[in-house]
Each structure stands twice: as structure tokens, then as C-alpha cells.
Amino acid sequence: MSEAQVPSTSEDFPPPILVGGRENLGGLVAGVLGLLLLSVVLGVVMPGIPEPGNGVRSSAIGFSAAAQEGRQIYLEQGCGSCHTQMIRNVVPDFGLGPVTLADTNQVIGYRRYGPDLAAIGDRTTDQAVLLGILRGADGHPTVSAINDDEFANLTAYLMESK
Amino acid sequence: MEAISTGDRESTPGLAETADGRAIGYEGVAVGYLFGSAAFLAIGSLVWLAALTSVRFPNLLPFSHGHLRPIALTLLGLGWIVLGLSGGIYHVLPRLTGTPLVAGRLAQLALPGTVAVTVVGTVVVALGWGDGREPFALPQWLDVPAVALLAVPALVTLGTLRKRHERSLYPTIWFVVAAVVWLPALYLVASLPGLNRLISTLADLAFSYGFFHVWGLGLATGLAYYVVPKAAEQPLASRQLAKVGFWSLAFGAIWSGAAQMVAGPLPEWLQSVAAVLGLALPVAAVANATNIALTIGPRWRRITAEPVLAAAAAGAAFAALATIFGAIAGFRSAAVIVSLTAFWDGLFYMTTFGGIVLLFAAFAWHVLPNMVGRKVDAGRAMTLVRRNIFFASMTSLFLLVAGIATGYGWVGGAFTGSYTAVGEGWTQTSGLSGVLFGLAILFGVGALIAQMGVALSIYRVLTSGRATVQEVLVPGSNDRE
Numbered sequence: 001m002s003e004a005q006v007p008s009t010s011e012d013f014p015p016p017i018l019v020g021g022r023e024n025l026g027g028l029v030a031g032v033l034g035l036l037l038l039s040v041v042l043g044v045v046m047p048g049i050p051e052p053g054n055g056v057r058s059s060a061i062g063f064s065a066a067a068q069e070g071r072q073i074y075l076e077q078g079c080g081s082c083h084t085q086m087i088r089n090v091v092p093d094f095g096l097g098p099v100t101l102a103d104t105n106q107v108i109g110y111r112r113y114g115p116d117l118a119a120i121g122d123r124t125t126d127q128a129v130l131l132g133i134l135r136g137a138d139g140h141p142t143v144s145a146i147n148d149d150e151f152a153n154l155t156a157y158l159m160e161s162k
Numbered sequence: 163m164e165a166i167s168t169g170d171r172e173s174t175p176g177l178a179e180t181a182d183g184r185a186i187g188y189e190g191v192a193v194g195y196l197f198g199s200a201a202f203l204a205i206g207s208l209v210w211l212a213a214l215t216s217v218r219f220p221n222l223l224p225f226s227h228g229h230l231r232p233i234a235l236t237l238l239g240l241g242w243i244v245l246g247l248s249g250g251i252y253h254v255l256p257r258l259t260g261t262p263l264v265a266g267r268l269a270q271l272a273l274p275g276t277v278a279v280t281v282v283g284t285v286v287v288a289l290g291w292g293d294g295r296e297p298f299a300l301p302q303w304l305d306v307p308a309v310a311l312l313a314v315p316a317l318v319t320l321g322t323l324r325k326r327h328e329r330s331l332y333p334t335i336w337f338v339v340a341a342v343v344w345l346p347a348l349y350l351v352a353s354l355p356g357l358n359r360l361i362s363t364l365a366d367l368a369f370s371y372g373f374f375h376v377w378g379l380g381l382a383t384g385l386a387y388y389v390v391p392k393a394a395e396q397p398l399a400s401r402q403l404a405k406v407g408f409w410s411l412a413f414g415a416i417w418s419g420a421a422q423m424v425a426g427p428l429p430e431w432l433q434s435v436a437a438v439l440g441l442a443l444p445v446a447a448v449a450n451a452t453n454i455a456l457t458i459g460p461r462w463r464r465i466t467a468e469p470v471l472a473a474a475a476a477g478a479a480f481a482a483l484a485t486i487f488g489a490i491a492g493f494r495s496a497a498v499i500v501s502l503t504a505f506w507d508g509l510f511y512m513t514t515f516g517g518i519v520l521l522f523a524a525f526a527w528h529v530l531p532n533m534v535g536r537k538v539d540a541g542r543a544m545t546l547v548r549r550n551i552f553f554a555s556m557t558s559l560f561l562l563v564a565g566i567a568t569g570y571g572w573v574g575g576a577f578t579g580s581y582t583a584v585g586e587g588w589t590q591t592s593g594l595s596g597v598l599f600g601l602a603i604l605f606g607v608g609a610l611i612a613q614m615g616v617a618l619s620i621y622r623v624l625t626s627g628r629a630t631v632q633e634v635l636v637p638g639s640n641d642r643e
Contacts (some may be wrong), residue, residue, distance in 0.1 A: 016260070017391045020330030021401060025323055025339075028331070032340045033347075035412045040351055043368050043420055047432050048361040059427075075294030078287075079226020079253040080599040083216070088425040090498045096528035102427045110296050110422075113217050113227065139219035141227070145290045 047102070059101035063160050073150050074107055077143060084109035085118040085161060095097025095120055106161055114140065119149070121162035130155050191269050191532050195249025196526055196620060202420055203522075204617040207515070210234040211606045214280060214507070214561075218599045228496060232292055232299035233284045238514065239297055240308070241280040243378045244345075245273070246522050248315050249386040251338050253529050255319060258335055258388075264321030265314075272314040279308050285390035287528025295352070295362065297370040305353040309346050316342040333404040337384025340412055341377045348372045348416070357482050358578040360427055367419025373414045375443065377564040378512060379481050382521035383407070383450045386474045389528040390457050393470040399456030407449035414442030414485075418509075421492030421503050433494065442491040443485040469543035473524035475550050480516030487562065499573070504599060505565025512558035515609055523616045536623045546615045551610035560602035 007137060065073065074080070087108035089098045097119025100106075124130055131151065136142035146154065173585035215221050222228070252269055256262060263269060286292060291412045293301035300308060321344045323335070352362075352369035391398050420428065420436035428436075436461065457479070458464075458471050465471045488509050491500050500506070523546070527538045571594065 009544060017395065017397055018332050018334075018337075018388065019397055020258070020328065020332040022329065023331040025331065028336060029320070029343065030342050031409075033414060036344055036347055039368070039372075039416050040348075042362060042417055043432070044351060044365045047364055047429055048358065056365075076292060078226065078299065080232045080290065080293050080294050081224075081228040081296075086426050088427075088501075090425045092185055092498065092569065092575075094577075098569075100427045102360055102429070103358060104427060105359055107294070108359055108423075108426075110363075110367075110509070111501075111504075113504075119282060136221060138457055139220055141216070143226070144319050 002136055006127075019088055059098075059113055060105045061160060061162075063105070064156060066153045067160040069150075070153035070155070070158075071107065073146060073154045074157055077146070079117075080107045080109035082109075082113040083115065083117045084112045085116065087118045103138060110121040117158060117161060119162050121159045126157075127155050127159060169387055178417050189533055191254075191263065191266060191523045192249045192253035194270070194529070195245050195252060196271050196530060199242045199244075199246030199249060199522075199588070200617040200620040202237050202245060202280065203519070204614045206237030206242050207610050207613040208236055209237055211513075211603070211610050214599070214606055215506075215558060215603050218596060218603060223249075228294075229288055229290070229292075230295075232297065235297040236280060236283045236287065236300070239373060239378075240276065242522075243374075243518065245276060245311065246526070247377065247381045247385065248272075248276075249340070250381065250522075250525055250529075251315055251342070252386065253533070254334055254388050255322050255338070256375040258332050259326035259327065260320055261322055261326045262307070263318055264325055265318050268314055269318050273310050275307070275312050279304060279311060283308075289571045296366045297373065300354065303333040304396060305349070308642055309349050309353065310425065311637055312346040313347055316346060326466070332388075333398065333401065333408065334384045334388045336404075336408045338389070340408070341381040341384070344376045344415070345374055348612060361386045363423070364420060364428075367422060368416040368534075369419075371419040372416040374410065374510070374513060374518075375418070379447070379521075380408075380411050382518050383411075383454075383478065383481065385525040386450075386454055386478065386521050389470055389525050390474045392423070393463070393468060393524075393528055394458045394461045396457055396460060399453050399459065403449050403456075403536050407453060410446035410449065410486030411440040414439055414446060418443065418488045418492065421488070421497065422506060424492060424494050424497035424501060426501075437492045437494070440489050444482065444489045447470050447482040447485040451482040453474075454478045467540065467544065469538070469540055470528045471523045471529065472544060472547045473520040473550075476547060477517050477520030477522075477524060480512055480520065480554065481518075484512035484517060484558075487512075499569030500557070502571075503563045503565035503568040504567070504595065504602075506556045508563075508565060508602075511554065511561055515557060515613060516550070519554070519574050519613055519616060520547065523547070523550075526620050530620060534623045535626045536626065536640035540624070542615075545568065546619060547614055549576055549608065550616065553612055555606050556605035557602050557609050560605060562600050564595045564598035564602060571595060 012116075051078065075136050083148070086100045086108045087093045089099045090161045093099075094115070100118055120130075134143045134151065134154065207228060211487055212223055212225075213227055213234045216227040216230050220226065222342070225233075237387060248269075252263060253338055283298060286304065286625050287299050288302060291301055298308075317501050319338055323339070348369045352366070354363040357365060385397060387404060398632060416442040417436045424433045424436065458475060461471070488497050489506060491509070524542075527543055531537050
């Protein structure tokens with residue numbers, strides 16, 4: 001601090017740099033909140049409302065109790081970070097299975113670094129193959145933090161995903 | 163028009179005050195938040211690189227991508243970005259309002275609280291107890307304290323603004339208000355139980371992109387509006403352009419999320435809305451970048467030697483580029499190829515490690531010396547800016563290209579049938595993108611070193627560097643009257 005040149009009076013200060021304007025704070029807060037509300041209604045609430053005009057179709061799967069447990073493990077292990085369960089009506093997804101509809105109860109996922117698993121139960125009929133992959137085959141990371149029962153539930157979820 | 167001015171004067175360390183001796187708040191709060199955030203920047207960057215590595219080399223690390231990704235996002239989001247930019251808010255609020263922080267003690271207490279939630283969150287997710295929902299995957303019992311802690315900046319900001327002495331509002335305040343109001347509200351929406359899978363995914367994506375665009379990029383831009391005019395000794399070039407930048411950002415903030423699901427199970431109208439409103443983001447980012455460049459304008463030659471100006475300009479340019487690519491990727495024809503691929507992680511990298519890191523660095527390098535009393539080494543900081551620009555650009559570029567290659571690989575795979583296979587067949591279709599991903603990781607190592615350098619430079623103002631004066635407020639025009 002001792003090296004510094006310290007202005008002694010307010011006249012030594014530089015002219016104002018940050019120049020504000022007269023604005024209504026309440027209007028700003030209301031505008032921000034209004035846009036937030038609009039975004040949430042438009043982007044999150046309304047897509048959940050069925051559209052009778054399009055015909056309400058269901059892609060919800062009636063999972064067994066074990067498969068529902070398995071879905072929870074699928075979520076906890078972060079499988080959705082690499083796998084989608086969403087087949088789109090586009091060329092790259094041809095051959096994967098039936099197109100995913102709006103009300104799926106599978107884990108849609110966020111990236112597809114590994115294969116899509118929406119119809120995995122149709123594409124892999126051998127549960128042992130699936131178990132092998134979960135234990136590190138074919139370049140899949142080893143899922144080691146879960147016990148045998150949890151493995152069984154997880155594979156049940158995948159086998160019933162179709 | 164009102165004027166708010168700042169000046170330099172010796173003062174009690176850790177306590178900012180007006181020229182007439184009126185204390186304006188807990189200066190130590192801002193310092194604590196900034197230092198805390200720097201540690202999370204370093205750790206979060208490391209874990210994010212590990213998360214990228216785990217995609218290419220799945221069994222190399224003890225944790226899978228499914229664990230590393232949310233851990234990295236928690237460390238970067240809750241740890242670095244929330245703490246760092248909260249510190250920014252607590253620094254600028256007293257200066258722009260001429261008022262002590264309201265509930266400054268609460269802000270002080272929220273620091274260890276946020277650190278605790280971040281650390282516990284990473285441990286819980288690592289143990290496999292997360293809920294698997296992006297961005298943080300925190301279980302519901304941790305969402306409650308997280309939302310409460312994220313509401314603290316809103317309480318402090320709105321309380322301080324209500325009691326402000328300075329009646330005029332500087333543009334930085336707009337971005338601060340939007341960030342503090344949106345963050346806890348969006349988090350709350352994304353944490354609501356009982357949503358079906360599609361809606362919960364949409365809510366997660368809306369929160370993730372709202373978080374990184376409004377709280378991260380938006381607030382960092384707002385703070386750049388505070389430091390750039392001061393560093394360039396020029397008033398902000400255009401208040402109108404700042405308005406365009408601000409309101410466009412608020413319009414477009416969450417729509418990049420839904421744009422990732424274009425061609426998926428969304429209503430047709432939502433796909434169009436997401437693509438069109440997503441166009442507001444590049445408008446915002448380009449307006450803000452232009453405004454920052456025009457403000458630096460007459461002092462443009464100083465940009466090669468002045469790290470604050472260089473980092474702010476580069477950060478704003480990264481933001482503009484990332485949002486332009488993001489808007490293009492939201493249209494159906496592009497989304498068919500790049501949705502769900504590494505392309506979006508490239509955009510995230512460009513936004514976060516290009517845009518937000520540099521804007522954060524510009525802010526911290528400008529304000530910390532004024533609070534702590536030691537100058538940042540300009541030469542070293544300029545080197546960090548250059549390295550960040552180069553390595554973040556290259557890492558983002560290879561991730562973007564890897565994403566495009568993956569998308570085209572899927573199209574080819576759909577015709578050959580190999581893509582529908584689950585194990586070996588899938589691995590075979592990802593050859594080219596795997597190489598590109600590997601290159602991204604390679605440049606990511608250089609970027610990590612640069613990001614750690616930024617974190618270290620923040621701590622160095624405590625231990626080295628020439629002494630400088632500490633900044634305090636002097637009366638604005640209202641106070642003089």
C-alpha cells in the first residue's frame with residue numbers, strides 16, 4: 001500500500017465511467033419474472049398436455065416391479081449420460097425400433113455416446129450378453145458398484161424396454 | 163442520467179466504504195466467494211476432462227462417464243460459477259447502488275453452505291446415490307438446501323436494490339437481477355417430483371441451459387459490462403445495445419435445451435418454438451460482444467497488453483460463436499445429425515471454458531487487486547488468455563467435428579445395420595469420431611493447464627505482485643446534491 005499514489009480529495013478522482021439510467025426496478029423484475037413464467041409454461045408445462053387432435057397414443061411400458069427397481073438403478077448409475085431411450089423419426093434412427101412417443105416412461109437420456117436402449121429388449125434377447133456388457137464387455141465401462149440383485153433388476157429393466 | 167463513480171483510496175482492508183466513511187458492506191464476502199470459486203474451477207476442469215476421457219477410454223478411470231459428468235457439472239456449476247459470480251454480485255452491488263449489502267451476514271453464511279452442498283453432492287453422486295438428472299444429479303434431499311442457498315443471492319440483491327441510494331440502474335444490475343431471480347425458480351421447477359419422463363427431461367434441459375446461459379454467460383457478461391469500461395477508461399459504448407443483449411438473452415435462454423430434442427418426442431409446435439426462440443441467443447451474444455468491442459474501441463491497441471480487456475473481448479467472442487452454432491444446431495435439418503452427440507459438449511466447452519472462464523478471469527483480475535491490495539502480473543495473465551483461447555478453441559473444434567462425424571456415422575449405420583447392434587457393432591461405427599474425440603482430449607489437457615493457471619492467478623494476488631490501492635466508493639451525483 002505504501003507504494004501507491006493515493007488521491008487526497010474527491011477532485012482527484014477520475015470522471016464517472018459507469019453511467020446508469022433512470023429505470024423502474026419493479027418493471028425490470030416483473031419483465032424478468034414474466035419471461036421466466038412464459039418460458040416455463042411454453043417449454044415445460046404445455047408439452048405435457050395431451051393433444052386430442054393428434055390422437056393420444058401411449059408408449060408407456062408396464063414395467064414389472066423388478067424393472068422399476070432397475071430403472072431407478074439405471075438413473076442412479078447415470079446411464080442416461082451416455083445412452084438414450086428415445087427413437088426419433090429420422091434417418092439415423094431407422095432400424096432401432098418403434099418411434100418413441102410423447103409419454104414414454106423410459107429414461108430419455110441426454111447423450112448417445114453408447115447405443116440407444118429404447119428397444120433393447122427386442123434387439124438383445126440373451127440376458128447373459130447384456131450382463132456381460134454391464135460387466136465390461138465390448139468397451140462398456142464396468143458397472144461394479146451394484147450387487148447381484150441390482151444387476152438382475154437392471155437387466156430386467158433393459159429386457160422389458162421394448 | 164445519473165453518474166456513479168468509483169475512485170481509489172486507502173481504506174480498512176476487507177471493508178468497502180464511501181468517501182464520507184459510510185461502510186458499504188461486507189467486502190470480505192466477495193473476496194471469499196471469488197477465492198472459493200477458483201478452487202472449484204481448478205477441480206471441476208480436471209473432472210470435466212476426466213469425464214471426456216471416460217467417453218473415449220471407458221475403463222481407464224475408476225468412475226464411469228455417468229458419474230463423472232454430473233460430478234464435473236456440480237463442481238463447475240454450483241462450485242465455480244455460482245460462487246464466483248455470486249462474489250461478483252456482492253462486489254458490484256454496493257458500488258452500483260451506494261448501499262451496504264442487505265443481509266450481508268446471510269451471504270457470508272451461504273458461502274460455507276454452498277461449498278458443503280457442492281462437496282456432499284459430488285460424493286453422493288460418486289457413490290451412485292444421485293437421481294441421474296442433468297445437470298447436477300443431486301438427490302431430492304440435497305435439492306432442498308441447494309434451492310435455499312441459491313435463493314440467498316436473490317434475497318441479498320433485491321433487498322439491497324430496494325434500499326439503494328443510487329437511483330439509476332447500470333446495465334450490470336439487469337443481468338444480476340435476471341440471474342438471481344431465474345436460478346432458484348428454474349431449479350425448483352426442475353426438481354418438482356411426479357413429472358413424467360419427457361417433462362422431467364425438458365425441465366432438466368431448461369434448467370441446465372437456463373443455468374449456463376443466464377446465470378453463467380449472462381451474469382459474466384453483466385460483470386464484463388462493469389469491468390470493461392473501467393479497464394478501458396471509456397463509458398459503455400451503447401446502452402441500447404446492452405438492452406438488446408439483455409432481453410434477447412432472457413427470451414432465448416432455455417431454448418437450447420429443448421432444441422436438443424428436436425425430431426424427438428416433442429409436440430411439433432414446441433420444436434418450431436425452440437428453434438425460433440433459440441435464435442434470440444446469438445442475437446444477445448453478438449450484441450453484447452459488439453458492445454464490449456465498441457467500448458474497448460478507442461483503446462483497442464491495449465488489448466495485446468491488458469489482460470482484463472483481452473479476456474473480456476475473447477470471452478464475449480467465444481459466447482457469440484457458441485450461441486450461433488447452438489442456434490443452427492436447433493433447426494431440424496442440423497439437429498438430425500448433431501443432436502445427442504459430442505457436438506453439444508463442444509458447444510458447452512466453448513461456452514463454459516471459452517466464454518465464462520475468460521469473462522470470469524477478466525472480472526477477477528480487475529476487481530481482486532482493488533480489494534486485496536496486490537496487482538495481477540499482466541504478462542503472466544496475457545499468456546493465460548492466449549493459452550485459453552488456443553486450447554479451448556481446439557478442444558471445442560474437435561468435439562464439434564466429432565459430433566458431426568458421429569451423426570453422419572449414424573446415418574450410414576442405419577443403412578448398413580451395424581448401428582442397430584448393441585456391443586461390437588456399435589463400437590465399429592464410432593471409429594472416426596473416436597479419433598477426433600481423442601484429439602479433443604489431447605488439446606483439453608492444454609486447456610486444463612490454462613484453466614488451472616487462471617485459478618492460480620487468483621490466489622497469487624494474495625502472495626505476490628506489486629502493491630496497489632484498494633478501491634472504495636466516492637459519492638455519486640445524488641450524494642453530492
